[in-house]
Amino acid sequence: PLENKELYLCEINDGEKNLQVVCGAKNVREGMKTIYAPPGTEIKGEIIGIREFGKIKSYGMLVSLDEIGIGEEREGIVEIEDDFKVGEDPFPKLSLPDYVLELEITPNRPDLLGIIGIAREIATYKRISFRLPKANPKINLEIPEFEIEVKDYDLCPRYTGRIIKNVKVKKSPLKLQIRLFLCGLRPINNVVDITNITMLETSQPLHAFDLDKLKEKIIVRRAKNGEKMLCLDGIERELDESILVIADKEKPVAIAGIIGGEETKIDENTKNVFLESAYFNPISIRKSRRKLKIDTESSYRFERGTWWDGVSYASDRATKLIEEICKGISGIIIDVKKAPREERVIFLREERIEKVLGERISIKEAREILSNLGLKVKFHEGDKIFFTVPSYRNDLSLEEDLIEEIARHYGYERIKGKIEKGIGFLGRRNSFKDRIREFFINKGFYECISVTFISEKDIELSGISPSEFIPLKNPLSQRHTHLRKYIFNSLIYSFLNNVNA
The missing domain is CATH 2.40.50.140 (Nucleic acid-binding proteins)
Structure with a gap:
């Protein structure tokens, strides 16, 4: 000095x-x-x-x-x-x-909130093969399992955890720190940084607990009214029974899918880790996040829907990195779920592709595009090919959805034909709605189209307490101060207007 x-x-x-x-x-x-x-x-x-x-x-x-x-x-x-x-x-x-590329991802494509999803899209566009990075940790069968109890499968259909022992917690390698900085995240320590870099890679959030600070077991449950938890951001928050928490035998240790607890965080004294990877109900996460006024990278992904099969894959991927960087010894993954994910199957017809797009695209080329996106042929039936949809593509449910994917990767600029009159991306559900609408109009009914905001007066007329409705912070007018919960609120207003006209 x-x-x-x-x-x-x-x-x-x-x-x-x-x-x-x-x-x-x-x-x-x-x-x-x-x-x-x-x-x-x-x-x-x-x-x-x-x-x-x-x-x-x-x-x-x-x-x-x-x-x-x-x-x-x-x-x-x-x-x-x-x-x-x-x-x-x-x-x-x-x-x-x-270089840092800023991408604007639409809410229906949470799979693109990870590098793997983007790489899969690029591979399909370039017509080259795509392979997932290896995730094969070395498992030590002598490490005991840690008990996991899920009390609410509706809010947490799948929860996995594993013990990783003898980790050496310190700063991450500089290259890993730089990657996190460039992606807008602050490096913490090597264990936490690995969970974050795995999330950025797979789009599946993870959380690491200090195993020695957990009491006996993990319990996935609803919070008790008035229960409090000190969060990682230093704020103590009061919880209620609408919020899902991860708890040990004594108290909550994390708010599920949103933020961890201060008392069980990973620090330089941590020797043993419990690694969590789970699938949480998106609606539950969105409501809890809004109620608690917390925005995190994890909640952003969970509330849009994560990758069911990626739960175990991301855990394996992070575990392998912890073995390499933190010198940890990992146990087997404990996978708790009520039932396997229900397989989604969609059929595709070559004739329908041409009708919707006005362009003849061979079924062979269509299959190649869908195969590169991760869809697999399940079976054939007449002129229909049935595809199974991967768990990371929750946005695909109709034949028209598959046709849209084919059009994107075939190239809209290559489509020269004209779309036939009356043919579009409406699908069977919208067509059914149109038939219902037409039926009632022909019977003399009038269709009422209204905005989804109502006034406090509309609520009072219905005899319901305004406390049941969500108020707007910045209403456009006194006519639109609350978010509508029931359609009859707007119908009453329209009825009174017509009567008094």
């Missing part, structure tokens, strides 16, 4: 010679490897030179992540791993400089 105790005089080697650099970082220590910016380097528009501190000259500087344009960490200089050679340019090994 210099006379100014906040500064340190460091002797460094840049691969060619020894130099002295004055540094104020608290994490600087003898023997560490870091990134050195010699005199003449430009950082954030400033040219680094030789600075004098009294009689001492400082040649260049040791840099932080913020100073190389990654993240906002300014507390210390970058620490890199031992496999970097002294004097080499570290950026190629760190995949820098890099």
Whole structure:
């Protein structure tokens, strides 16, 4: 340390010679490897030179992540791993400089909230094969299972967990930290960072608990009215029975699918981990998130619907990384579910493709596109081919949905024909609705079309308490102050208008 105790005089080697650099970082220590910016380097528009501190000259500087344009960490200089050679340019090994693509994902495609989903789409577009990254952790059968009890299968149809022992918790490798920073997430420690990078890869959120802080078992249940939990963001929240929690035998340790608890978090003293991967009811997560006013990367994905088969895959993928990076020893996965996922099957007809698109696309090409997207042929029946839909494509339910996928990857610009009159993407359900509408109109009924917002007066006329309705924070007018819950609220208003006209 210099006379100014906040500064340190460091002797460094840049691969060619020894130099002295004055540094104020608290994490600087003898023997560490870091990134050195010699005199003449430009950082954030400033040219680094030789600075004098009294009689001492400082040649260049040791840099932080913020100073190389990654993240906002300014507390210390970058620490890199031992496999970097002294004097080499570290950026190629760190995949820098890099590009960040911002994608706008529609709510019906939660599978694209992970790199795997995007890669699958690109592979289909480029007509090349797609393979999932390997996820084959080394299982130690001597590690005991941890008891899991699910009390509400409607809100949690599937819950998995596994024990990983003897983990070494510390900062993640620099490359992993950089990946998280570039994706907008803050690195915490290697275990937590692995759950986050796996989520970004697979679109399946995970949570890691300190196993030694859990009491006896995991219980997936509704919270008790008035029950409280200190969350990872430092806020103590009061819960009620509409909110699903992950609890041990004594208390809640996480709000399911939204945020973990402070008391069971992973820190530098953690030795053993319980890794959670689950499928939660999207509507339940959305309601709980709104009620508690919490927005997290996990809730964003769970409320849109996650990948049923990805629950175990993501757990295996994260476990493999924890074995490699944290040197953990993993046990078998405990998989608790009420029943297997019900298989969804949709048929496709070549004739229907041409009718809807106005373009003849061979069934062979259509099958290739759908196969690359993960759909599998189950059987044939006459002119119909029946496809099973993968669990990550919850948006596919009709034949027209398959035709839309075919059109996207065939290329709209290649479709030259005309769409036949009356043919479109309505499907059987909408066609049935049209027939019902036409039937009642022919019987002399009038169709009432109204907005989904109503006034407090409309609610009072129906004899229902306004507390049952969701009020708008910024209503457009006094006529539209609450979200409509029942259609008859609007019908009463229309009726009175007609009577008084």
